[in-house]
Amino acid sequence: MAKSAILKSSLAKKYWMALTGLFLCLFLVGHLAGNLQLIFSDALHFNQYALFMTTNPVVKLLSYLTYISILFHAVDGILLTVQNRKARPIRYAMENPSANSTWASRNMAVLGTLILVFIVTHMVNFWAVMHFDKNMPLQSVANGDSQVYVMVDGSYIPQEFVTSGDVKIEHRTEFFDSKSGLKIGEGYKDLHKITFEFxxxxxxGLIATILYVIAMFVLSFHLWHGFASAFQSLGANNPKYNGFIKGFGKAFSVIVPLLFAIIPVYIHFFAK
Known part of the structure; x- marks a missing residue:
């Protein structure tokens, strides 16, 4: 079979759907762990996390891989749907789809499209603001119990040594916060504030919260079928493990979207 034929085959598309889908499941876990800081941590730590996620080279590489996976997963899903319908253009006269498949499995394309719309709007409201909005608010660096350093000729010197006269300053530059590494007077991009305001x-805010929760219901239905289906597409179909995979997949499809949904609900109704 020619290479082009392999790439165009429905089997190859199912492999790619499975691989990108499972990778995106890993992304969901990591993204959830970071977002839960909106409930269990403070603004500074969440903004430090946001700064790390947008500046670390390894994370940046994973981010680009995630964007590619989302696009590939969406396009591949559309192509598979079209290909399957072309293979059977005329429906059977007598058919009872609910007897052989779940509602989610029959509507994966619709669910996936709704999720893609959510991802685009989500990125416009948060990702684009974080990266490109010049009016993005900053969280000022509070000294607190941090030690303030002065950069002297390329070295960091504790401020108390400078002010006490122990160090002779010839080329003083900037003051730095020891915890954040930022210059005093600078700050983190305040994604925490943006999220709470939204x-x-x-x-x-209430409409945004409701729509977010609905999107998580859609994601849950998509994962309900997609998680176990991905393993089947990759050939992991063994009676010894099928029960565990299906059980884990169902738990994953409920717990992860539920925890995501709790975050905006908590912010809107309970956060101060």
Whole structure:
């Protein structure tokens, strides 16, 4: 079979769907762990996390891989749907789809399209603001119990030594916060504030919260069929493990979207 034929085959498309889908499941876990800081941590730690996720070279590489996987997964899903319908253009006169498949499995293309719409709007409201909005608010660096350093000729010197006269300053430059490494007076991009304003303080905060929760229901249905289906597409079909894979997949498809949904609900109704 020619290479082009392999790439065009439905089997190859199913492999790619499975691989990109499972990779995106890993992304969901990592993204959830970071977002849960909106509930269990403070603004500074969440903004430090956001800064790390947008500046670390390895994370950047994984981010590009995630963007590619989302696009590939979406396009591949559309192509598979079209290919399957072309293979059977005329429906059977007597058919009872619910007897042989779940609702989610029969509507994966619709569910996937809704999730793609959510991802685009989600990135516009948060990712694009974080990266490109010049009016992005900053969280000022509070000294607190941090030690303040002065850079002297390329070296960091504790401020108390400088002010006490123990160090002779010829080329003093900037003051730095020891915890954050940022210059005093600078700050982190305040994604924490943006998120809370979006779900709590804006005039459409309640609507945004409801739509987010609905999107997580859609994601749950998509994962309900997609998780176990991915392993089947990759040939992991063994009676010894099928029960565990299906059980784990169902738990994953409920718990992960549920925890995501709790975040905006908490912010809108309970956060101060």
């Amino acid at each position: 779900f709590k303080d804006s005039e459409y």
